Amino acid sequence: MPKTVIHVFHDDDASITTGTRVAQRIQEIAADNDTTVEVLCFGPAQRRLGDPDPSGASAVFNRQVDELIAGGVTVGACVNAARADGTEAGLAGRGLNLRVARDEFLRFTLEGATVITF
Numbered sequence: 831m832p833k834t835v836i837h838v839f840h841d842d843d844a845s846i847t848t849g850t851r852v853a854q855r856i857q858e859i860a861a862d863n864d865t866t867v868e869v870l871c872f873g874p875a876q877r878r879l880g881d882p883d884p885s886g887a888s889a890v891f892n893r894q895v896d897e898l899i900a901g902g903v904t905v906g907a908c909v910n911a912a913r914a915d916g917t918e919a920g921l922a923g924r925g926l927n928l929r930v931a932r933d934e935f936l937r938f939t940l941e942g943a944t945v946i947t948f
Contacts, residue, residue, distance in 0.1 A: 832865040833943040840948060841874035843887035849875075849948030850894035857903055868943070869898055869905040872931050875948075876907050879926070880917035899925040906934060 834856055838849040850869065857867045871879055879895065881888045899905050909928035912918040922928055938945055 833938075833941055834860070834865060834867050835938050835943045835945045836867070836869045837945050837947040838869065838871045838875040839873045841878055845948040846875050846878055846891040847887050847894070850891055850898065852946070852948070853898055853903065854894060854901075857898070857901060867903050869895070869903060870931070870934055871895070871905065871907045871926075872911070876911050877915060879907060879921055879924075880912075880915055895926075896924060908934075 836849050836853040836856070838846060840846070853867055853869045860867050875891075878884070878888045878891055881892065884892045895905055904927055905925070906927040906929055907921055908931040909918065910930060912921050912928055918928060
Protein backbone atom coordinates (compact mmCIF):
# COMPACT_ATOMS: atom_id res chain seq x y z
CA MET A 831 0.00 0.00 0.00
CA PRO A 832 1.41 3.44 -0.87
CA LYS A 833 2.48 5.68 2.00
CA THR A 834 3.03 9.40 2.48
CA VAL A 835 5.44 10.30 5.26
CA ILE A 836 5.43 13.79 6.71
CA HIS A 837 8.88 14.45 8.16
CA VAL A 838 8.76 17.37 10.58
CA PHE A 839 12.34 18.49 11.12
CA HIS A 840 12.52 22.29 11.31
CA ASP A 841 11.34 23.92 14.50
CA ASP A 842 10.12 27.24 13.16
CA ASP A 843 6.46 27.91 13.94
CA ALA A 844 5.27 27.50 10.35
CA SER A 845 7.03 24.18 9.80
CA ILE A 846 5.77 22.46 12.93
CA THR A 847 2.17 23.61 12.61
CA THR A 848 1.87 23.26 8.85
CA GLY A 849 3.60 19.88 8.69
CA THR A 850 1.28 18.28 11.20
CA ARG A 851 -1.77 19.99 9.68
CA VAL A 852 -0.85 18.65 6.23
CA ALA A 853 -0.66 15.17 7.77
CA GLN A 854 -4.13 15.63 9.23
CA ARG A 855 -5.53 16.77 5.90
CA ILE A 856 -3.97 13.87 3.99
CA GLN A 857 -5.27 11.44 6.59
CA GLU A 858 -8.80 12.67 5.87
CA ILE A 859 -8.65 11.16 2.36
CA ALA A 860 -5.97 8.48 2.69
CA ALA A 861 -8.28 5.50 3.20
CA ASP A 862 -10.41 6.50 0.21
CA ASN A 863 -7.24 6.39 -1.90
CA ASP A 864 -5.85 3.13 -0.48
CA THR A 865 -2.86 4.83 1.08
CA THR A 866 -1.53 5.51 4.56
CA VAL A 867 0.03 8.45 6.32
CA GLU A 868 2.88 8.43 8.80
CA VAL A 869 4.66 11.26 10.60
CA LEU A 870 8.26 11.37 11.77
CA CYS A 871 9.38 14.17 14.07
CA PHE A 872 13.13 14.51 14.24
CA GLY A 873 15.85 17.03 14.92
CA PRO A 874 14.90 20.48 16.17
CA ALA A 875 11.14 19.83 15.81
CA GLN A 876 11.35 16.80 18.09
CA ARG A 877 12.50 19.03 20.95
CA ARG A 878 9.19 20.89 20.74
CA LEU A 879 7.41 17.63 21.63
CA GLY A 880 9.16 17.63 24.99
CA ASP A 881 8.17 21.20 25.87
CA PRO A 882 6.75 20.88 29.43
CA ASP A 883 4.54 23.98 29.06
CA PRO A 884 3.89 24.52 25.35
CA SER A 885 2.32 27.74 24.16
CA GLY A 886 1.66 29.32 20.78
CA ALA A 887 2.88 27.20 17.88
CA SER A 888 4.33 24.57 20.23
CA ALA A 889 0.89 24.06 21.77
CA VAL A 890 -0.71 23.71 18.33
CA PHE A 891 2.01 21.29 17.22
CA ASN A 892 1.66 19.11 20.33
CA ARG A 893 -2.15 19.11 20.07
CA GLN A 894 -2.03 18.14 16.40
CA VAL A 895 0.46 15.34 17.12
CA ASP A 896 -1.83 13.99 19.84
CA GLU A 897 -4.82 14.22 17.47
CA LEU A 898 -2.92 12.34 14.76
CA ILE A 899 -2.06 9.56 17.21
CA ALA A 900 -5.65 9.43 18.45
CA GLY A 901 -6.77 9.16 14.83
CA GLY A 902 -4.61 6.12 14.22
CA VAL A 903 -1.69 7.78 12.45
CA THR A 904 1.73 6.42 13.36
CA VAL A 905 3.79 9.30 14.71
CA GLY A 906 7.42 8.57 15.37
CA ALA A 907 10.42 10.27 16.85
CA CYS A 908 14.07 9.38 17.35
CA VAL A 909 14.65 7.28 20.45
CA ASN A 910 18.29 8.38 20.72
CA ALA A 911 17.35 12.06 20.69
CA ALA A 912 14.56 11.41 23.20
CA ARG A 913 17.00 9.68 25.54
CA ALA A 914 19.51 12.52 25.19
CA ASP A 915 16.80 15.08 25.94
CA GLY A 916 15.31 13.08 28.83
CA THR A 917 11.93 12.85 27.09
CA GLU A 918 11.78 9.15 26.19
CA ALA A 919 9.20 8.12 28.80
CA GLY A 920 7.01 11.15 28.20
CA LEU A 921 6.94 10.73 24.42
CA ALA A 922 6.34 6.99 24.65
CA GLY A 923 3.55 7.64 27.13
CA ARG A 924 1.84 9.90 24.60
CA GLY A 925 1.91 7.10 22.05
CA LEU A 926 4.82 8.16 19.86
CA ASN A 927 6.77 5.32 18.26
CA LEU A 928 10.35 5.80 19.33
CA ARG A 929 12.84 4.29 16.91
CA VAL A 930 16.32 4.99 15.60
CA ALA A 931 15.82 7.69 12.96
CA ARG A 932 18.44 6.14 10.67
CA ASP A 933 16.42 2.93 10.56
CA GLU A 934 13.19 4.76 9.89
CA PHE A 935 14.61 6.67 6.92
CA LEU A 936 15.89 3.44 5.41
CA ARG A 937 12.50 1.79 6.02
CA PHE A 938 10.78 4.62 4.15
CA THR A 939 13.12 4.03 1.21
CA LEU A 940 12.55 0.29 1.22
CA GLU A 941 8.78 0.81 1.36
CA GLY A 942 8.91 3.27 -1.54
CA ALA A 943 7.20 5.94 0.54
CA THR A 944 6.85 9.55 -0.54
CA VAL A 945 8.54 11.70 2.10
CA ILE A 946 7.64 15.38 2.44
CA THR A 947 9.78 17.43 4.81
CA PHE A 948 8.75 20.51 6.76
